[in-house]
Amino acid sequence: xxxxxxxxxxxxxxxxxxxxxxxxxxxxFCAPGNAGISQVAQCLDIASEDxxxxxxxALKNDIDLTIVGPEAPLTMGIVDKFQDKxxxxxxxxxxxxxxEGSKAFSKNLxxxxxxxxxxxxxxxxxxxxxxxxxxxGMPCVVKADGLAxxxxxxxxxxxxxxxxxxxxxxxxxxxGSAGNKVxxxxxxxxxxxxxxxxxxxxxxxPMVSAQDHKRIFDNDQGPxxxxxxxxxxxxIYTEEIHEFVLTEVLEKTVKAMAQEGRRYKGVLYAGLxxxxxxVKVLEFNARFGDPETQVVLPRLKTxxxxxxxxxxxxxxxxxxxxxxxxxxxxxxxxxxxYPGEYEKGQIITGLDQIPPEVQxxxxxxxxxxxxxxxxxxxxxxxxxxxxxxxxxxxLAYKSIxxxxxxxxxxxxxxxxxxxxxxx
Ligand code: AMP
Ligand code: GLY
Numbered sequence: 136x137x138x139x140x141x142x143x144x145x146x147x148x149x150x151x152x153x154x155x156x157x158x159x160x161x162x163x164f165c166a167p168g169n170a171g172i173s174q175v176a177q178c179l180d181i182a183s184e185d186x187x188x189x190x191x192x193a194l195k196n197d198i199d200l201t202i203v204g205p206e207a208p209l210t211m212g213i214v215d216k217f218q219d220k221x222x223x224x225x226x227x228x229x230x231x232x233x234x235e236g237s238k239a240f241s242k243n244l245x246x247x248x249x250x251x252x253x254x255x256x257x258x259x260x261x262x263x264x265x266x267x268x269x270x271x272g273m274p275c276v277v278k279a280d281g282l283a284x285x286x287x288x289x290x291x292x293x294x295x296x297x298x299x300x301x302x303x304x305x306x307x308x309x310x311g312s313a314g315n316k317v318x319x320x321x322x323x324x325x326x327x328x329x330x331x332x333x334x335x336x337x338x339x340x341p342m343v344s345a346q347d348h349k350r351i352f353d354n355d356q357g358p359x360x361x362x363x364x365x366x367x368x369x370x371i372y373t374e375e376i377h378e379f380v381l382t383e384v385l386e387k388t389v390k391a392m393a394q395e396g397r398r399y400k401g402v403l404y405a406g407l408x409x410x411x412x413x414v415k416v417l418e419f420n421a422r423f424g425d426p427e428t429q430v431v432l433p434r435l436k437t438x439x440x441x442x443x444x445x446x447x448x449x450x451x452x453x454x455x456x457x458x459x460x461x462x463x464x465x466x467x468x469x470x471x472x473y474p475g476e477y478e479k480g481q482i483i484t485g486l487d488q489i490p491p492e493v494q495x496x497x498x499x500x501x502x503x504x505x506x507x508x509x510x511x512x513x514x515x516x517x518x519x520x521x522x523x524x525x526x527x528x529x530l531a532y533k534s535i536x537x538x539x540x541x542x543x544x545x546x547x548x549x550x551x552x553x554x555x556x557x558x
Contacts (some may be wrong), residue, residue, distance in 0.1 A: 142204025145498035146425035171497025210236035235421040248391040253318035281313025302481040325410040336398040338451035397539035471542025473512035
């Protein structure tokens with residue numbers, strides 16, 4: 136098979152590595168890819184949002200299966216456009232991807248079908264949004280409705296902050312039309328777990344649980360990022376919680392989407408908060424998580440291409456998916472300045488000294504004058520598996536000592552919660 140992967144971050148590198156393991160696969164292309172991906176796939180100079188360019192490439196190059204990493208092309212309707220031309224593509228349709236593309240849509244869906252989530256209201260008028268602050272009380276969370284590259288959520292402890300957030304989203308339009316509506320919701324306290332599942336719109340195969348580390352600094356301090364590391368599984372996510380999530384969140388949501396005429400096929404990612412009052416859904420994503428994928432996929436033992444084909448062919452119920460019991464951790468190495476403005480073009484050394492059992496997934500790298508240099512905020516993700524978390528963490532952090540680029544920053548406490556099982 137000839138495969139096209141859309142995207143160019145750590146998630147897509149992890150996808151490419153796993154896809155390459157499949158005996159069905161002959162050639163992999165990745166648009167646009169990065170320096171690490173170019174070791175397993177042929178990288179293309181096509182942006183992940185250039186849907187016409189991607190379609191043209193797939194048609195001219197007999198691509199058998201296209202796999203979409205990021206959310207933007209999904210919400211733009213890449214799946215519908217490929218399918219219209221008779222091409223096979225893994226991911227939800229435009230209508231289904233709205234579960235991530237519009238927070239108002241996903242909150243209203245959860246309310247309608249009684250899927251547990253924080254109390255909320257949706258507003259199109261800024262003054263009405265501000266009036267609601269008195270009712271919901273502080274702290275609260277203000278969210279831009281549309282896609283905002285992970286930056287559209289503001290947790291506010293003072294009313295002043297919430298008013299400012301509403302002003303920035305609705306009046307200053309800091310996220311463009313994504314701020315035509317805001318969701319204001321109850322603040323939830325607890326530990327976050329990411330639960331991803333394959334679904335063909337009927338059958339659901341949950342993946343193994345994972346936990347992201349969103350803040351830039353140790354002990355969850357500093358601003359939010361795209362994710363500074365992850366581990367899998369999440370020890371606090373018990374069998375009992377999983378049963379609840381399976382029936383009350385994943386099954387209900389997949390059924391609800393079908394009932395709404397938006398049959399959901401692909402990866403459904405539930406961002407969960409384990410609160411003292413039970414599990415609540417923070418958000419849904421219409422794709423694999425980043426960096427969750429870098430700890431989940433290395434544990435997958437079943438052929439990923441086979442799973443994706445079963446999703447497309449609506450045959451998932453016939454499949455048995457197996458996972459390695461070994462825990463995995465991924466530590467992200469970020470550029471100086473990230474998540475604000477960051478440096479680019481720093482030479483990366485030491486990658487050739489990493490032991491073969493450790494996987495270094497490239498997030499933001501490129502090749503310049505024959506050398507691998509930084510080109511993004513989250514530069515690399517170092518993933519290790521072990522017999523236990525202690526072993527996996529030691530291996531990952533020991534490997535990081537060998538890697539160097541100017542300004543490199545990373546968290547030293549990834550996976551600490553898994554070791555302690557603390558809430
Ligand atoms: P979202 O994109 O909606 O998942 O929000 C991004 C991040 O903001 C989440 O991963 C949480 O860390 C935080 N967040 C979102 N909603 C809430 C909430 N209701 N209460 C507390 N934190 C939240
Ligand atoms: N790790 C968070 C996300 O993929 O949205």
